[in-house]
Each structure stands twice: as structure tokens, then as C-alpha cells.
Amino acid sequence: MRRDQAKAYAEEKGIPVREEHGLLHLVLPLAEFKVHMGAFKEMGFNYLADVIGVDYKDYPEGTPWQHPERFAVIYELVSMPGFKDGDGSRIYPRVYVPEAKPRLPTVTDLWPSANFPEREVYDLFGLVFEGHPDLRRILLPEDAEGHPLRKDHPLGETPTLFNDGRYIDPESFRAGLRGKDKGLTGWRGGRRKGERR
Amino acid sequence: MKSYEEEFRELERQGILFTTLEKLIAWGRSNSLWPVTFGLACCAIEMMASTNARNDLARFGSEVFRASPRQADVMIVAGRLSKKMAPVMRRVYDQMPDPKWVISMGACASSGGMFNNYAIVQSVDSVVPVDVYVPGCPPRPEALIYAVMQLQKKIRGQARDASGRKLPPVAAWAKGA
Amino acid sequence: MIPEPKELRTEEMLLNMGPQHPSTHGVLRLVVRLAGEEVLDVVPHIGYLHTGFEKTMENRTYHQNITFTPRMDYLHSFAHDLAYALSVEKLVGAEVPERARVIRVILNELSRIASHLIFVASGLLDLGALTPYFYTFRERETILDLFEWVTGQRFHHNYIRIGGLKEDLPEEFVPELKKFLDTFDHRVDDYQGLFVGSPIFEGRARGVGVIRPEDAIAYGLTGGSLRASGVNYDVRKAYPYCGYETYDFEVPLGERGDTWDRMVVRLEEMRQSARIIRQALDRLEPGPIRDPNPHFSYPPKELLSSSMEALIFHFKLATEGFEVPPGEAYVPTESARGELGYYIVSDGGSLPYRVKVRTPSFFNLQALPQAARGHFFQDLVAILASFDPVLGDVDR
């Protein structure tokens, strides 16, 4: 299995490995990120299924997961079953990107299918993929400001209107769930588990 | 400054509005509403379904979904309108010849619905004047047909809002647009 | 003196197709570079239906999010419900009872058929045939009626719950479904008769928009479009979920990877889906339909008046939802368009920390320029249709 192969490779190179819910996560260092990705491609992970950006800014401490930097980009690599000798292995290498210098190398040269998803991560998180052939905003208008999936970007809700000027402001309505305020639902609240003070 | 309502009544009294010819025109217009294909999201599928064999919007003379806005009378905004799409939609609307109507189909188009966020225009009324709103997510095809019937009533000058005010036959005219 | 004849000058034309165009299947914008009618290059511009699903879902409880998922892919909406539920179930460790799994399979396959019916309808409409649209929509209406019996909605179901289903099937559902299945195969034969073998269709689809398997893998194709290129990858077989491994069905494969194959593969998939439904119907045994764990399942309504505990759980679930242990999960599923999965990051609260949807259309669309280059403008429309993109699925 290529999955075991990748795991052995990670152990050999000193890459932290974590298995959870059947997914094999590998935390690649940003400096040698491209080298390792190339090695995985060599290994037979011929298909890039997804590029996932996560902003761990508000992620609470005290959970089994620790995140050294604010942003993470998670890649989903598949050895495509049904194509050549693919065996269906999946690995989830990830790389942490610091907030101060949100740049990382692109993998579009290894997997052309990374084109759109990398643009999406650029658009929604503001991470710059160096060497990407066509790094433009993809989902938002070209002139949009900010990167909406960052945790500090507001959701931008408008109140729901009712008769006689009554309204529901979603953010305060939901505040109970965030454990910050009791909110309009009248729920007494209580700290959200894992919520960072 | 007379209100629109007063002017409307006065004109009606004087027989300027809704003379026989006006009635004929209103009849023609209301029975030949050609929609422009403006499908955005889920509602577009129900809009398609409203023309299918089961529901058959064609019975009302509205089967000819015109791809070119120049030949259309009514724009059915079917689905959520993103802020990226809003200028395009306004442009399509501007390309339609007068008189033109807008049906805002579904929760997202009418009010933003559940997508109360940075990306979606909360109510297309902020982009184009809306004649009829259709709630539902998505509205059944029959609900759209009901909306078309409501619009026909409006074009014939028979429509009133909840406070009993008579509504102008074209929403765009009332706002001085 | 006779003036020099002007040089015969030709010009490339840049054509902006969409975002509001009859055959872009929604609000896709294609900037097409044309030499006469020959397509030199296509650049897809997406995002005109960007709805901010992922951000909004971070601000709704896990339970409320079930209403968001189907609205992404409004054609095969059940697949999104299912994929989302599977990922969350993995995080909370829910046990889905057998009956619920069988019902999920039935509804998922019905929804797939409904989606493929639209694919056939719109695909053939783009080739200039009006009538198949009306025939396929007739069957689609029947399927939507079946859904209405079960979920009360035509395609935004809100029927799946974490750990099972909202409520059991109504009595009328199974006989109605059987009635539908009895006629369905003949109807598929009808659609096939309308286009397969027709020289006009052959001319329009054979050898048009060819994607070789290597390109398909490189550009991230999945689903029917990939299988048309001959790659045998179906998530239902490769990473079975919901007990798909126990059903007997075939994965139709294409040989050439052209528009023709992509059309016919999906037609055959409808037959296979009907076959799965027939098998699932035989397995439909009475039983519970939800994981009874009160931490994430609403207690039965009857208990509310008698049990204080049930009432407390009910209030807690309705107001704050349930808390999901921290972790990250992803379950690949097969939607009508390809591999679909929800990558969910939980921080232990009742709102997901991050939801990333791996939507198949988003990736499939990348292969479009590759397929369309060098073909006629008239074929571009057919090629696009054969990829079966759903713009809600692309833009999210």
C-alpha cells in the first residue's frame, strides 16, 4: 500500500504523522514542502483531490491538535484506483503558513488540477502560491476586499425584518452558541467547549 | 405634489387610463409574457420544471423563454444573486425593452434567504424594481405559475397591496426609474 | 496605376460567453478565443454564484447545516446531505441503523437518477433537441413526487439527520417507488432511442471533446466524465460507504472519452441506479431509523410530555445544537458529478470550525479548455454540457 509507503517515508524524514478517523495527516515543513510533495508524486499519488485552506486563528488550545502557525494548507493526495496501478491510498499532507509571510510554493507543476483550488485558497484566505500560472481571484469579484474565510473577516449579515420595525440581528441572536452572550433566544449560555478566552 | 396614487385615480376617472385600447394592450401584455432565461441557482431548476410537461407554463403564453433579453418581457430572477453577478443582472435588465417586469423567485432572490452573508445580494429589489415576490425555497412550479397569474393581474391593473393601495402596472414606472 | 490589393486579413475574435447565456448551465462565464468558428482557447471564469456556503456554515450549528448542504448541488442534492452527514457521523461516532442506511441508498440513487435526467435533458437541448427535455422531466417529476412523499420537499430535502433520518418512510412510498421502477427502464430505452445511433448525434458527439485518461487524472476529473475516459473509479466501489459494497451493480465505462461516451455512460448509470434501488427495496426491513444517542438525536416527540430528561435534551439540541469532539474528518462519496466530500474541522463546539466541500464540478471544469480546444464553437456547448457542471457546485 502506498499509504504505508508514505508513512514509512515520513518516519524516515522525521515528518510528524497523525492518524485520525482513518485519515493519514502528514505535517510537512514549509521549507522542504515541495521536495516532499515531489516525492509523494513519485510514489504514485497521481491525483490531487483537493487543496484545503484552514485559518486556525480561533482554534482553541487544549485539544489534541496543535497548530504552530495561523494558516494551514491541507492537500489531499490519491493514488487513483482504476488508473494504471493505483491502489486507492489517500494521504493528507499539510503545511503551516505563517500569518506574517503568507506565501508557499505552488504544486500546479506536479498536479495541474491544483490550479483552481489554489486560486480558491488565494482568494478566500489570501495565501500566495508562488509560481502559480494564473493567480487571480476566482470566486469573488476582482475588486473585492479582504479574504472572507479568514476568521477575522465578518460574515456580513443583514438583519431580518419584521413588522413594526422589529428585527433579528443574526450575530447577536447566535451569540449564545459562541458562549459569549446569552443572545436573543433567551438561552442562558455557558462557555462553548474549547472556546478560547 | 400629488402622490402617485392620486394621479393614478385621477387619470382613471378621466378615462385616460384603462380605456378600451388600454385594456386591449393590458390584455395582450398580460397574456404574452415572454420570460428571459435568467436562471441562477436552484430556483432555475424549478423554473425549468414550470415549463415541463407536468406544469406547462406555456398554457399562459409564456413558453417562449427568450435567450435574448431584447425580446423578453419579464425577468424571472431564479436563485441567489451574488454580488459578482449583480451588475450583470442589471445589465440584462437594462437590455430588456419597456415595459418589463421582474419576478423575484424564491427566498434567496427576494431577501437573501438563508444566505445572509458577504457574497449574496439581500433582495434583488436593491438592483432592479421587483413586481412580484415568490416565497419558497425553491417555490414549487405551481407557485411560480401562481406568481405569473399575480403578475397578469398586476398588468391588468387589478392588483392591490395589503393596505389596499392600487399598484401600478409596472413597478419600474412607479419609482420614476 | 492599380493599387496593391489589400492583404486578406483575418482576425481572432474574443467572445464573451456568459455569465448569462442560455447554455452555460447557470452563471458560468467563458471567454472564448475564436478563429472563425474554431475554438482556440477557453478560459472559464467562475464565481458568479459564489454563495459563501463555507463561511456561513461555520456560523450555523451542525444540525442547521443540513439545510445548507443540498443547496450547493441542487440537482443531486441528496448526495450533499449524505456526504455531510457521513463526515459528521465520523466525528461524533454515530451508529447509523441498517434501515436508515438502506433508505439513504434508495434516496441517494433516486436523486442521482433525477440529476442524470436533467443531464440528458440539458445535454440534448444544447444539441438542439427540444423534446427529450420534456420526456425526462416527466420521470423527474415522478421522482420528485416520491421525494415529496418522504421528505415533503421536492429537492431540498432536509431529511438526513446526523445518525440517521428525520422520520420513517410513509406507507405509500414503497408501492409508488415500485410503480416507478416498473416503467423506468422502458423510459430510459426511449431516451436512448432518441439519440443513440442517430447520425446527427454521432456527428456532433463522436470524437468531440476527447479527454485522454492521463489528462483526466491530471486535470482532476471524477465521476461520469472520468469513467467516460475509461478510468474505472467510482467511489461507491473504491471507498464504499452506506453499504454500497454489498450491492451488485456495474460501473459503466467509456472507451474514447468523447462527448458521446460521457452521454452514454450516464445513461447507463441511470439503469444501474435503478438496479441498486431494486436490491435495496428487498432489504428494507422494519427497524429504527436513527441512532438513539440523545446527545445528537432529537428524542421522539411522544417522550417530551412524559420525560423531563428528554425535554432537556430537546431544548439543548434545538438551541445550541450538539458538540462535536475536536478533530478533522473527510468521507469521499460519489455524487452524480464525481467525488464529493466534506472536510470538516471541529474544535469541539457546536458550530463547525471549518467546512471545506470538495465539489466535483469545480474540478471537472478545469478540463474544459483541454477538451474544447480545436473544436467548433457549436461543439463547445455540447462539450460543456457533457461535463455536467452545476454552478452551485462549482462556486459554492
Next chain:
Amino acid sequence: MSVMALAKALGITLRHFFSRPVTIPYPDAPVPLKPRFHGRHVLTRHPDTGLEKCIGCSLCAAACPAYAIYVEPAENDPENPVSIGERYAKVYEINMLRCIFCGNCEEACPTGAIVLGYEFELADYRYADFVYTKEDLLVDTVGSKPQRREAEERKKPVKLGFEVPYVRPELEGVKYE
């Protein structure tokens, strides 16, 4: 044989030409809805006492993914109670344009007060007319706001455009004729 395939296509369409149209002529014939259909909400009453079931707990508002429900509770007068519990909903409003008819409110309601009914003919002309108050929702009210307005103008009872094989048990006391 390719020419045979063309002929076959002709044969299939001709067969359909002579089959019965599947159209349901909606405004003339009722739409056959299924018992679980999600239409306009109904606030039910207790069948025996006639008291409102709603106790103003706001669970529906909290469960709503579109934030379309506004509930303002008040204490019941013990002499002359409005509802069965300690409290009742003084204000109960649903913004029908925001509402996506998902049924989460019904699922969250501990007393079975808010139930989704069948009415889907809700299309109206003005945004402000889509806030359905308690009076519009309570079980005795038949028809949507535009339908009732039209019925009043014509002095006729509200005509509903659908039929169901049977009414769900949750819709206690609701009468659709």
C-alpha cells in the same frame, strides 16, 4: 443502421404525440400534493380547549437556519389563558421571504404548535406584506395573505389550489376543503 435510428426517433415522438398529455392544468385543477409537503406554516390550537399550543419558548426561532421567526413571549393571564403553558407568544411573526420551508421549526417545537401546512400560493407584490403575523398563521385562517385579500375583493371564499390524499396528524384541526 443510422437511418433506422432517425426513423426510430421519429417513431418515439409520434407515439408520444398520440399519448395523453401529462399536464395538470393548475389553476383549473388542484395540484396533488403529498401529505408531508412543506408549505405555509400553521399555528395549531388544542382541539379540546381551543388554547394555543405555542408557549413562546422560541425554540423554533433558534432552530431556524435563516433566522426568519420572531417570537416575543409574555406571561399568561391565569384567569384567561391564551396558551397551555405558563407563557404564550405575544408576537409571533414569520418573514415568509426569508423562510426556506425546511421544517426545522416544526422539528424543534416541543408542543407541536408550529406545523408546516400545504399552502404554497404565497406570491405577493410588496416585501413588507410577507411578514405573517400570528393572526395570519393561526389555524382558523385559510389561505395566504394575497389569496384572502382577493377573496375579500370578490366576496367569495378563499379557493385553495391543491389537494392532499390525507392531512398529516400533526396538522391538528386544520381544515382544507
Next chain:
Amino acid sequence: MIWALFVTAVKALVLILALLFAFAYITWIMRRGLARFQIRLGPNRVGPFGLLQPIADAVKAIFKEDITVARADRFLYWLAPFLAFTFALAAFAVIPVGPDGWVVANLDMGVLYVFAVGELAVYGVFLAGWASGSKYPLMGGLRSIAALVGYELALGMAILPVVLMAGTLNLQEIVEWQRQHGYFIVYQFPAFLVYFIAALAEMSRTPFDFAEAEQELVAGFHTEYSSMKFVAFYIAELLHWIVGSALIATLFLGGWDAPFGLPEIPVLWLFVKWAIFIFLVLWIWASWFRTRYDQMIRFAWGVLLPVATVWFLITAYYVAKGGMA
């Protein structure tokens, strides 16, 4: 002389009115007929059976805002629908609807006239595409010209054997010939097939309706036209269909001749035969796809033209030998 002119004028007027009426109701027939193929009802709510639907459409179109696109070539933009409409209408002038006198202009070169006028009508389409100053209409116009080059030759070639056999270019006389000897569809079946297929292209009906292919060209050459100008195109398009069907009925199915020894009633029998072709075209429309325009041209040059030519030579040989003269 004056009297003859007057009669012609009256006849023309009656015919124009009849054609416009036919047009209005062919839209109704088209919509209802297509609806039947598509297992639905079609327009039925405006007046009894929806019979007032065309009138409602007309009323609406007349009182619609007339847009002239800013980038249009104004004169041509205005001229194009006029041309398309006029020539489509003019083609009917030589088609006999009954025995002597039941024709507007009994031209000796009726067949040539029909061809000339029919080709001029394409100018309307092409000019519209050019004058709109927009890309989609331009492509639509170009396609219609490209297609014209394809089908027009085949059309001409297919009609030659008929002319040879009948020995006349006068449509009335062609009908007379058929009354005596039997219909050309029997003698000239290959020519009929070629002619019918090419005529589908001339009428720009499925499978050759790519000039206004809605799916890729938005609305083809009339994308930028609104109100009455659009209606003019719409009428022209349907008139092509009406005239084309009438012409086939005249050339190959005996025109106004009563078949099977039934009583002769002017107009009726042509109408019946015409209706057969109207239905046939509708049927094909409901059943088939649209070809690609290069495929159609290849088909026209590679199949239709050779078949027509060979058949023409066979007929010519037969006629030269003295058969059937």
C-alpha cells in the same frame, strides 16, 4: 390591362392577408403541435383553446419599446427585417392554389422566381447579423450565408429533373402536368428527398437551424432585435416554412389537384397537402438534433449534390429518349 392589374392587386392583398392570418395561426399550430409531441397542452388559456394567443402576442409586440442598438448600422439594421419579411412574403405570389386564375402571378418562370426571391430573403438574415454590430448576430448571419452556399445548389439540382420532365418552368403548368401523368413524388422520389432535405435547410428548420441556434448564439442573427422588427423576422421565418411547404406540395404532390378523384375545391387540396408538410417539418423538429453547420455543408456537397446530379442525368437521358414527353 387596368382591370388585370386590379385583379392582381386584389389577389395579392387577399393572399397577403391570408398568409398573415396563416402565419398567426401557424404559430398557434406550431405551439400546440409541438406541445403534443412533448406530452403537454400548449397555450390554451387565452380564448377558447388558446386561439387568441397569437393576437395577444401581436398586441404585445406592437406596443413594446423598439430598441435600436447604439452600435448598429442604422439603415441596414432597419432594412434587414423589412427585406426578410418582404421576400419571404413575395415568394408565394407564383404558387397556384387552384385552376387558372387562382394564382397571383402566373409567371412562365415561376420556379426561377421562387428561387431568386428565396435567396434574397437570406440577405435579410445576413444583413441583420452584420448591422447589429454585435458578435453573436454576426456569427448567426455568417452561418446562414455559409449554409446557403451548401443547400442552394442541391435545391436547384433537385428541381431540374422536375422541370425537365414537365418541360416548363411555370408552376401552374407543372401542376397541370401532374394532373395528367401523376405526381412527381412517384417519378422523382430521389429528387423529392434531396429537395425536401435542402428545403429544411432553406427554411432553417431542425436539423439545420443553426443560424439562430439558441443554445450557442443566444438568438442568432436577431439577438439585437426587439419589438416589431423581431416579429418581422419571426414572421419571415415562419413564412419560409409556409411557402417552402406549399412549394414542395406544388412541385411534388400535385399542388391544388384533388387526389383519388375527389371533388376539386380550390385552396382546400393545396391546404391539405401543405398541412402534411407542415406536420412533417414539425415532427422532425420535435425528434431530431441540430447538425453542425460544417457537417451540413459537407453533407450538401458530398451527398445531396451528387445524388441530385446523377438523378438529373438519368432523367435527362430518359427525357431525351422521348419518354413521358
